[in-house]
Amino acid sequence: MKSEAVFSYHERTKHRPERSAPAPETMDWANQPEPFRFYRGAEVTRFDPEPDACGLSALELFAGPPPSPAPVTTENLGRLLRYSLGLAAWKSYQGATWALRVNPSSGNLHPLEAYVLMPEKKGFSVSHYSPFLHGLEALHTLDGENTHDTVQGVPLILTAIHWREAWKYGERAFRYTHLDMGHALSCLTFAARMLGWSVQIMDGIGSDTLTRLLNLDQVSWPGWEEEKPICLLWIGPKPPESGLTARLEASVPSPCCTSPNALSANHRTWDAIDTVDEATEFPSHWAFAGLPPAPMAPRPPLVSAPEWPSGKATAESLLLKRRSAQGYIKETSRISLSHFKGILKSLMPGNPPFALLRQPSAIDLLFYVHNVEGLPSGLYLLVRTQKKARLMADLQRPFLWEEAVDDVPFYFLEPGDMRRLARLVSCNQEIAGDGAFALSMLADFEMTIQNTHYQYPLLHWEAGMIGQSLYLAAEMAGLAGTGIGCFFDDLIHEHIGLEFKAHQVLYNFTVGVPVRDARITTLPAYAHVDKL
Numbered sequence: 047m048k049s050e051a052v053f054s055y056h057e058r059t060k061h062r063p064e065r066s067a068p069a070p071e072t073m074d075w076a077n078q079p080e081p082f083r084f085y086r087g088a089e090v091t092r093f094d095p096e097p098d099a100c101g102l103s104a105l106e107l108f109a110g111p112p113p114s115p116a117p118v119t120t121e122n123l124g125r126l127l128r129y130s131l132g133l134a135a136w137k138s139y140q141g142a143t144w145a146l147r148v149n150p151s152s153g154n155l156h157p158l159e160a161y162v163l164m165p166e167k168k169g170f171s172v173s174h175y176s177p178f179l180h181g182l183e184a185l186h187t188l189d190g191e192n193t194h195d196t197v198q199g200v201p202l203i204l205t206a207i208h209w210r211e212a213w214k215y216g217e218r219a220f221r222y223t224h225l226d227m228g229h230a231l232s233c234l235t236f237a238a239r240m241l242g243w244s245v246q247i248m249d250g251i252g253s254d255t256l257t258r259l260l261n262l263d264q265v266s267w268p269g270w271e272e273e274k275p276i277c278l279l280w281i282g283p284k285p286p287e288s289g290l291t292a293r294l295e296a297s298v299p300s301p302c303c304t305s306p307n308a309l310s311a312n313h314r315t316w317d318a319i320d321t322v323d324e325a326t327e328f329p330s331h332w333a334f335a336g337l338p339p340a341p342m343a344p345r346p347p348l349v350s351a352p353e354w355p356s357g358k359a360t361a362e363s364l365l366l367k368r369r370s371a372q373g374y375i376k377e378t379s380r381i382s383l384s385h386f387k388g389i390l391k392s393l394m395p396g397n398p399p400f401a402l403l404r405q406p407s408a409i410d411l412l413f414y415v416h417n418v419e420g421l422p423s424g425l426y427l428l429v430r431t432q433k434k435a436r437l438m439a440d441l442q443r444p445f446l447w448e449e450a451v452d453d454v455p456f457y458f459l460e461p462g463d464m465r466r467l468a469r470l471v472s473c474n475q476e477i478a479g480d481g482a483f484a485l486s487m488l489a490d491f492e493m494t495i496q497n498t499h500y501q502y503p504l505l506h507w508e509a510g511m512i513g514q515s516l517y518l519a520a521e522m523a524g525l526a527g528t529g530i531g532c533f534f535d536d537l538i539h540e541h542i543g544l545e546f547k548a549h550q551v552l553y554n555f556t557v558g559v560p561v562r563d564a565r566i567t568t569l570p571a572y573a574h575v576d577k578l
Contacts, residue, residue, distance in 0.1 A: 228510015
């Protein structure tokens, strides 16, 4: 059964104190994958890398009514991509340079690619988005008719190249790829909000159809560099027209006239990734678990006072500012209760980006509180799933379950200094204990996967969305976050008394005052484009 393949993969790829998940023993630097995909022979349409500001403040990304919808134009599409999947900056140290993107990625390896289907009078034109060029590489067309005289929105397909992550992380790369998918979905949602647009995941269209629409089955490339389509999105000010997926399924792509660049000369095969990828492919006419598409709605206020340190900054500057902290200043890593409460509110289901999944939330958050003003240090739980009674039964420990914060289902479980525990369960990484707080994302796992095998990636998407919301909320509070993909799954389960596999941790995260490395120089994101 496909669900059994998922359970087997998840168990096999757990890190344990006595051994890590299967991964390369050394870094094969000669075969490090190229971080950017290019298509030889493609005509490139470049966007303006520094578009005018939309007028939205950073705080308005999180609270208040959405702005009036902007028209769907090439300029606004470029703005959306610039502040979701584009480059944020370049870094330089001792002659080495590397790019940072707006969307976070495990190890800065970026396994995702994006393809835009621009509506035309006859069907769609298919283009690959190049973050390096901040432009569209024209690939081919899809025949068909459009039913609207004006463009109502744009379909966008996200794909994955597992090899980019597997080069470093081995079998666990499938997990990290789908966490990155959640990061990207969150980034697209926040960037769309700047334009008064919304993002919708289009269920009802399978992986095989998306492969055909992108001509990925016609490309001759090494097997390990194969791209796998993940999902189809609709992005724009209005909902997609009725019958869009059926029209796409009936579309016929024109022949390939371009070819992608090679990413590595050699590779190492990880059969476990291929097995779980095949087991979790979206079938034709798949569907979410029952909630209708959520309209864009006003976001609840975070907190009224004190002022958020980055609240008056522009929305664009906040999205470009996000960084993964490399270390924290333990002595000053603290957060006010007001800002902490605002972060908790921003993580609750129903808000963008979480409404994107159109099904009940499956992830609760276990907090290791180190230094939150007004809260005792200890272990806490933010109940996002509305399943408190079940959690109380499943967590086989005599926890306190005391309400800790007004207006938020945040419960004090046990007092104590959790710094050592946070470090220990995060593969002994100091950063987990040096911040203001850390957390583990606890998924309603067994029941979810048994019911629908392709929910395994969706659980990671939700975890990645939570991660990106934490990144931005931390920046709003004058702090910085970092995702922790290396953790000892079962040590966390053991500490909270989980005796069964009903719940599983999918992602750890931590927030604090970052250490700034003055030796590293920050360079503009797109100064290189003028030299090409």
